[in-house]
Amino acid sequence: MEANGSQQEEPRRLSSGDHESLKDPKKRKGGWITFPFLAVAILCLGLASGGAMSNMVVYLITEYHVPSVDAAQISTIISGSISVAPVAGAIVADAFFGCYPIVAIAMATSVLSLVMFTLTASLPGLRPAACQPGAGPCEQASTGQMAALYAAVFLLCLGAAGARFNQATMGANQFEAAADRDVFFNWYFILLYASSVLGATVIVYVQDTVSWTLGFGISCAASVVGLAALLLGARYYRHPAAQGSPFTGLARVVFAAARKRKVSVVAPGELKFYHGLRREDDDGKNGGDDVLPPSDSFSFLNRAAVITDGDVDGASGSALRPWRVCTVQQVEDFKTVLRILPIWSAAIVLSVAIGVQINFTVLQALVMDRAVGPFTVPAGSMIVGTLISVVIFLGLLDRVLLPLWRRVTGHTPTPLQLVGAGQALTVLSMAASALVERERTATVRAHGQEGDPAWVSPLSAMWLVLPFAVAGAGEALHFPAQVTLYYQEFPPSLKNTATGMMAMIVALGFYLSTALVNIVQRATTWLPDNMNASRLENLYWLLTLLVALNFGYFLTCAKLYRYQNIGK
Known part of the structure; x- marks a missing residue:
C-alpha cells in the first residue's frame, strides 16, 4: 500500500492566468475542473479491481476446487503481477504515448477483464460442477476453464499496468502549482484507500452472501462508470508530450x-x-x-x-x-x-512476510468463527484491518506522534528512522500471527478435529485483526518513509522512479513468498491442504525470525548510508 502525509491548503483563488484561460478556450486545460472526472475514474477502477482480487483465494477454493495452499499461492502470484505491471505501464507512457491514451486503453481493458470474471461466475460451462456432499472428490477444473479464468486475470493485470501509476501522474500533470499537485496526491491516496476498503468489504460481502455473479457484475459496472468518467473529461485534460523514460x-x-x-x-x-x-x-x-x-x-x-x-x-x-x-x-x-539499493533490498523480506500473512490469514479465517453479531464477516475482508490501521496510524503520526517527537527531541525523525520503526513493528506483527495461530490450533486439538478440514474453530476470527493492525501501523511508517527517501535522495531526472521502486519491492515480495511457501511444503509437513492439521504457526515463527534478521541487516545498511539531500 501507499500513503502520503496530509496537507491543508486554503481555497484556491483565481489568478490572472486563470482569467486569461477563461477568455481563450484553447488555454482552458487542466486545473481542478479535471478532478471530478479523475476522482471517479480512480475510485471506480480501485473498487473494480479490489472487488475482483480481494476474494480471489475463496473464489479459487469454492468455485474451482483448488487446494487451499495452492489457491493462496496463485493469489500471491497474481498480486505480484498486478504490483509490478504498473512499472512497465509507466515506462511506456513516459517514453512513447503520454498518460491519457495509456490510462484510457487500460481502463477499457479492465472492463473486458471484469466482463470475463462475470462470465466465469455466471456460465456453468466456464467452471467445474459444484461439489456434492458424500459423492467423492470434487470435480477439478478443466484446462479450458482455467484458461478462461486466467484470461480474465491477465486482462486485469494489463489494466493495472496502464492505469495505476499513470492515473496519479496524469492527475499531477493537470496542475502547475506544486501546492495543487500535493493536494491532488493526498486525494489520490484517499481515493485509493477508500476504493480498496469498499472492494474488500461491500463487494466481497455480496460475493459471499448473494452470488459471485452479482459481485463481479458490480465490479464490472464500476469499471464502466470509471471509464465513462475518464472519457467525459477528455476535453479538459492537459496532454504533456512524452519525455522519454x-x-x-x-x-x-x-x-x-x-x-x-x-x-x-x-x-x-x-x-x-x-x-x-x-x-x-x-x-x-x-x-x-x-x-x-x-x-x-x-x-x-x-x-x-x-x-x-x-x-x-x-x-x-x-x-x-x-x-x-x-x-x-x-x-x-x-x-x-x-548507493540506495542496499536500503531498498532490506524492504523485500518485509514484503515476503506480508504477502504470506495476507493470504494465509484468509485460510485461517475460513476455519474460524467469523460471526460479528448478526453478520458473518467474509474471509476476504480481513485485510481491511490493515487498510484501516494504516489510515488511523497515519493520522496519529501526522497530528500527534510526530509533533510530540519534535517537541521532546527538537528534531524531525529521518526517513530511515521511520523505516526502522516500521520494520520493528512488522517483526511484532509476524509474532502476533504466530500466537493467534497457536490458539486456533489449540482449540482444534482440544476438540479432536485435526482430521476434519471443514471444522470451524470457536475462536473468533477477529483475533486475526490484531496482527493486521500492527502490520498496518508498521506499513504507515516504513512505506511512505521509503517513498520520501527515494524521492528526496534521487536526482531530478529520477524523481518518478520512487513509486516504481516500491512497486518492485511489493512484486518481488509476493513472488518470493510463493517460493518460500513451496520450499516449506517440500521440506516440512507444516502446510497440508487441511488447515486444521497444519502447523502454520511454525511458518509464522519462521517469518518472524527472517524479518528480525532482516531488521539487523537494515540497521547495518542505514548506519553505513550517507544522506545526499536530507539532513542527518
Missing part, C-alpha cells in the same frame, strides 16, 4: 561502461568527460559543476562518460553514439541508484 538513461550507462570496459579511468585528469550539449554562454572557463569529473565512487562506471573517437560531434557537442557515451550527470544518477 529515465530508465533508458540508466540502461545507457550500463551499456556504455560495458562497451568501454578496456578504457582506463585510473588517471581521470587525463581524460575528457562528456557533459552534454554546450550552452551558448559556456566559454569553457566558468568552472561550474558541468565541467567537474565524475565522483570517485563506483569509478568503473566513469568510463561510460569518457569521450572516445566518434562519440561526440565536435561542433554541436551532441552525442553521435548515445549508447556508447553518457553524460557525467547520467553516470552520477546511476551511482545514486546503486
